[in-house]
Structures are given as C-alpha cells and as structure tokens.
Amino acid sequence: MAIRCMRRVVPEGSLVDGPTKEELRSAPEEFWTLEFKNPTRRSVVARGAASGDGRGGGDDDRANEDEVKGTYTCDEDEVGEFLASSATRFHRAAQSYVVAGDAFDAGDFNVKICRVETSSGQYVGTILDLSYRATNDARTASAALREFAAHATSTANAAAESDDDLGDFVLKDLRESCPLRAYRAPAGDLQCAISYVDAVRALL
Incomplete structure (x- = not known):
C-alpha cells in the first residue's frame, strides 16, 4: 500500500x-x-x-x-x-511511504511482515502485523500475541543485516484509536488502514 x-x-x-x-x-x-x-x-x-x-x-x-x-x-x-x-x-x-511485504497463516495466527520505506526508498522500519483468530477473549489473545511476537521479533533480529534492521515488538491495542463501529466489525480495510497509520506514526 x-x-x-x-x-x-x-x-x-x-x-x-x-x-x-x-x-x-x-x-x-x-x-x-x-x-x-x-x-x-x-x-x-x-x-x-x-x-x-x-x-x-x-x-x-x-x-x-x-x-x-x-x-x-x-x-x-x-x-x-x-x-x-x-x-x-x-x-x-x-511525507509519503510505501508499505510492502508478505502475509501467511501460522496455525491460529495470520501474520503480515511489511517493510516501510519513504517514497525515495529510505528504510523506515518493519511492521509485524499479527491477528489471533482462535479466541474472542482479549486476555488470552493478548498473551498469545505477546509470546508469538517475541519469538518472531527475536528471529527477525537474528537475521538482521544491520543495526537499522533491528526492532522491538510493541503491542498496540487498536481500540485506542479505532472507532467502535469499525472495531466491532470483522477485520477489513478500515481496521487495517487505522492500524497501519498508527504503526507508521510509531516508527517515526
């Protein structure tokens, strides 16, 4: 995008x-x-x-x-x-950014790994977008997401080619910035747009 x-x-x-x-x-x-x-x-x-x-x-x-x-x-x-x-x-x-990457399923998780660059090609950071679909219980999902993201971040950092590629996992609760009408709906473009804007802002 x-x-x-x-x-x-x-x-x-x-x-x-x-x-x-x-x-x-x-x-x-x-x-x-x-x-x-x-x-x-x-x-x-x-x-x-x-x-x-x-x-x-x-x-x-x-x-x-x-x-x-x-x-x-x-x-x-x-x-x-x-x-x-x-x-x-x-x-x-x-400022303009390009966000591109890969998406895949891993058990109960949907994972998106995206590289963020400016329009001139300067690396800004990497977004690791996780969705846990097996439960509607927020506490259970939060614990599972934190554990999964910690392993994913550790793996990504181990494969980093430079210090600029290193990063820390930050759990973002979408409810802080997403209107209820979108948060209560099935995940779609609006939720994705809000979460990616929040993620890019956090990288800057």
Missing part, C-alpha cells in the same frame, strides 16, 4: 484570502490517505482537530475535535467527498 501524510499549513496570501473560522474548525491537523493494491481501493484516517483560531484550545472546540478525529472511511464516495471538502483545503503532503 501507499500511505501519504497530509498536514495543515498556513497558505500563502493567508492575510488576503485565508481560511475562514469555519474551515479552521473543520480542518484536522493532519490526515492520512492510504491506497491499497490488488485490488486498488482507498481509505482516509483523520487525526487531530484545530481550534477556531488555529492555535488549539477552547471548550467550544472539543465537540468538533471528537467529530474530526472520527473521520475514518473506506467508502470510495466518502473518501472522494472528504478529499474535495474545504476541511482539506490547506493541507500539503508532508
């Missing part, structure tokens, strides 16, 4: 034709676009709302902040509408 981080910037000529307060209130500080391959489809993950004056703070902005932070979609029409909206008018590409 290709991931692009879009961050809000102060536009040139803003003193003449700058953003309105309403546009600032509806604009996230950053959002991420993801384009999956084979087949091609898109997702959007928005992060962090601005305040009315663009500097943060203010009780009146909290409700709007929750609303903007909830901008997650894989629906093609909604993706197009979001990218064409005034909320994204003053965003510029901050």
